Amino acid sequence: MALHALRGTTALVCITLAWPAAAQDDPGFLGTLVLTQGKRDLSFGTALSRTVVGAEEIQDRQASTIGQLVDSVPGVALVNGTTPQGSGINIRGFGANTTYGSDQKIAVQIDGASVGSEELYRIGTQLFTDPLLYREVEVLRGTIGSFAFGSGIVGGVVRLETKDASDFTGGDLGFGGSQTVEASSNGPGFVSSTNLAWVPSDNAEFLLNYTFRDQDDLTDGDGDEIGNSSFQTPSGLAKATFTFGDADEHQLSFSHSRTVADDKDVPYDQFITTADIFGNVDRVTDTSQTALDYRYNPANDLIDLRANLSYADQKIEYDYVPGSSSAEGTPSFPFLLRTVEADQRYETTKLTVSNRAIFDTGAVGHDLLTGIELQKRVRADNEEASAPGGTDRRFAAFLIDEMQIGAVTVTPALRYESSEVDSAGDFGTFDNDAWMGGLALGYEFGNGVSVFGSAAYTEGLPIIDDLGATPDARERMSTTEKSQTFELGAEYTGGGWFAAGDTLSIRGNIYETTLWDITSYTVAGSTGTPLESVKTRGAELEASYGFANGTYVDLAGHLVEGTEYNPGGGEADWRNTLSDRLQVTVGRTFDDTLDLSWEVVHTADRRDALGDDLPNTTVNNLRATWTPDASGILAGSEIRFGLENAFDVDYVGHLASPSRKSPGRTLKATLTKTF
Template identity: 75%
Template sequence: MLTPLLRGTTALVCLSLAVPATAQDTDPGFLGTLILTGGKRDLSFGTALSRTVVGEEEIRDRQASTVAQLIDSVPGVTLVNGTTPQGSGINIRGFGANTTFGSDQKIAVQIDGASVGSEELYRIGTQLFTDPLLYRDVEVLRGTIGSFAYGSGIVGGVVRLETKAAWDFTGGVPGFGGSQTFEFSSNGNGTVSSTNLAWMPMERAEFLLNYTWRDQDDLEAGDGTTIGNSAFETPSFLAKGKFTFGQDEAHSLSLSHSQTVADDKDVPYDQFITTADAFGRVDRVTDTRQTVLEYRFNPVSDLIDLRANLSYADQDVASDYIPGSSPLEGTPGFRGILGLADADHRYETTKLTVNNQALFDTGAVSHDMVAGFELQRRERADQPSAPGGTDERFAVFVVNEMTLGHVTITPALRYERSGIESAVDLAGAPNTHDEDALMGGLALAYDFGDGMSVFGSAAYTVGLPIIDDLGISETAQRRIGISEKSHTFELGAEYTGSDVFAQGDTFTIRGNLYETELWDITSYTVAGSMSTELDRVESRGFEIEASYGMASGFYVDVAGHLGEGTEFNPDGTDSIWRNSPADRAQLTLGRKWDETLDLSWEMVHAADRRDALGADLSDSTVHNLRATWKPEAQGWLDQTEVRFGIENVFDADYVGHLSSPSRKAPGRTFKVSLTKSF
């Protein structure tokens, strides 16, 4: 079924072979090789994972307003419904945010290990409500094979965010450090102030405070029209500390707390659109906070690297309906409207994850094994539009990377048991439901030893029922006895090397095919129906990432995705999978002059696009220019960074893929930022 895609991949493959290169990192249980290359992005090669890391340098260069806006440059990732934290959502390989909810439970989002942004709130975004400048990096794992240490039912992938630490500013040396960033964007008169204060009183203790304030008026589209409902003001706060102690500094204890708040007055209830509709307007306060306590024991032993992560995520979305703002006020159907628009949603998630990484040999086989368990309790307030209750889960998992010569075999298993309970009596229907499932995958890789390797994987996962699945309707009763299931197969190859085309150059390229099938569906209905579920969904695609860097400082980065999806109805008919990502190619040409100056030109072309209503959109091409200057000077310019960017240089007028037809993409935007470190 992947064969038709091969014809479409030829152009991307040829383009990437003519260019790209980058840096890499590792992921627990799927260890790779660190390769430093010349481009902007940290590409993780040497693993079977489809993994991309957006590092702190790129976070600053992109000057994004939201995390969703930051990672939409990753292959297969779609930013749904704009650049506001309240309305935007993240879709990976066709799963995640959609045209109804900000989440469909098929991607996972974690901040320092805390699970966030996973509630199905009608016409409200992914609830990944935070600021990009709080983070040192954002990691995107695509597909299922890398998800078994993070959750069940994950089809699209995992987004993992790691907050900044004092070490980033002091370099591990006792004393004070920090930075101050000011940023301005012309479109919407956006302003940002971000302050970091770091202190290490001694080598074994470090503390960090961050306060970021971001303000933006309504944006303008490429045709000069105002994009309604695109203004926001979000203060964010981060406090983090870490203590290291014991013999050989084997023990460490860290505590982090982050919070973002927005107080929006007289805005449409529906965050996906630009003007109020039948749901009217609301005053809405969105408050999201995460607290994480982590203990690590890492003695001088290959068998022990123990982490215990205790997290608490509290997310509160409180709305007050503005009387007279709905045209349906006074009609019989208005009660349902009011139930949505006057709801106070609150959901609290407490989670404990304990795992250990062990390195050992059994004969000729080397093992890198991560094993652990997870306890989670989610509590949700009861509202007419989102039933309340509790969701308790227990899981155990193991991922074992086994290497024998050039061959690496990585089996992964996860067993999870869940119990959900309604907050109210369901009048004869079951108030509780218990279920468990075993899921897992197998990844294979062969390293030819000359920089070339091939890999493949197969993964199976089960989406256990959630609180929303409890109910008294016939549809709810039918769904509660079904768990969604999916399998994903991937096949790919990669190459990395130096002195490939010229002396001192670096070249890295990775391409992979994937195919996913989802069945026993409970979260998607047939088009036009509220109660008849799809029979199954099939999606397939090709992803490519590559980078090339020369000794002169010239570099080229490439990222692309080609794909297609089909949704099958119970009557045997089928149609295009409504949430599948667009075909997309991204090319960046740049030049670095040591660490002083970095100039780049980014071109993004998207085809096979649709809006939220399923209507076809024309192809779009957007050009972005960026410059980073780090002057080598004494005085006030010492440790100063100046960034300048122009997004949508030619003022293209277009609607983003899967976005509401009324929510156009921002037009030309000039951005400038000044960062002073001390």
């Protein structure tokens, strides 16, 4: 794929950069939400590569993990399985990989709390939560939309927003809620999710959710059991929102969510299906997120103030299962035993304060977001654990100014961040700081066509995981990883192509990313020599066509390539590059009561975790949703059926361990009753 011409041409054309959703409710004052009749409402009118998976699609996909929910987004892939502990999210070739669940180059937030970013050996992304707790998942791809969320973000940002009580009461006063039960044939599996909502007045609302998910070991397309694929995860959410003031200009929200798994006799290495030299363990994983969000929005365009205080806590406790390690009785076993019994805990406290101001300076309209962020991350000191302990304190300030000049939009973005990493052991204290930023330019032709692009630069500051006693470790702690990304694209929104009432939305973009001064990846086969640089290129496409009679066609896909460069010459395919993917959904709705669809997902240029080539795969998924237009017992109910991997294809997922195959044919049935 020839994408080399991208660099240098990006600044010629582009469109508006949307403000972070954490700072406002809409995607920018030029943002356009295009409603189609397909599975996904496409949000266009912005330079961001942004996809939102809404509440309806969250239910429709019947996903067991957040990774399964977002891997339909262009540029996003689920790495290494479908279990909460073992799988991870990869965006544009960064994030989860075949060794760690994170490489710090994607950010994950739950109601503003930063989660899932620890580099724990052979443990997944730690985005350990249940999809049914959330009303919306937003995926921002690339760097240009990341400056309000963190530094060193190369792949992108995943933002999750928990449900609100008003989602179940329709804005009316009183009680409401829902009960969901789901059964799946593969495993088998069972889910129960209960929501209880209370809106006692126009100024207060309360929500409680309890979700219990139980999954036995899955089987692959050949009917063989997939080891280490069972899990049981009870989850809960408590949320309250209050508004007050003479004009309800103040809003205060509190949310707390928690997911726990108590796994017995499972491999310490979550990426594989059977015990290896590390053996099996009893593992308890306890993850919680708490957020307090305050908003002051008076009748003044210069003030829309938000303050978000969050706390994320994850504890992982291990007990070795005697006799399960292949190394038992060898000289190395005492060391391995100390490692697999080393409990881990990390806590992240963060305060973000921002303000959005809308004003004009002559012929230029401004939508200005400014903010500061304070963060403290603590990892418990445990010399035997596979990750060092310490404290990472950070301060950041950011500014994003969307300037509108007629049909042209110019959006500069700037972030400054400083850090102090203090070792819990004898590795020392390290201070670093960096400036980073980007620019989006754009033009809207007024006939439904827009062109857009961006250029962005970011630096990843050293983290607790980089601590160590060797000279290489000290050099890592004084080096910031640097990257630049260029994007260019176009979009169209219109209708009436074949008949009155038809709608068409299509958006395509290409990008090129270069990463250098690398501290997080080493030369293949080496444990100490870092790569010289990594370059990735790709093309992404999202489209939806809706016919007036209810028929719709959705399309999403990406083409990617990546190269890693060794010091002194030599290059190879980037080991974490995504596979090429095309996803097409054809469906039809009937009078808003029945939705039938057929989804085909084709992937090519695939490899397993060892780098061996895998054949192309085509997987078919069938879905049906029935919303009875009835009174009595069926009133307020939705019945969903899903047939995943309908033709029972036997295959290993891209970048997955060879032994961990993907699930075979799975029938899911879901009943949701609102009250």
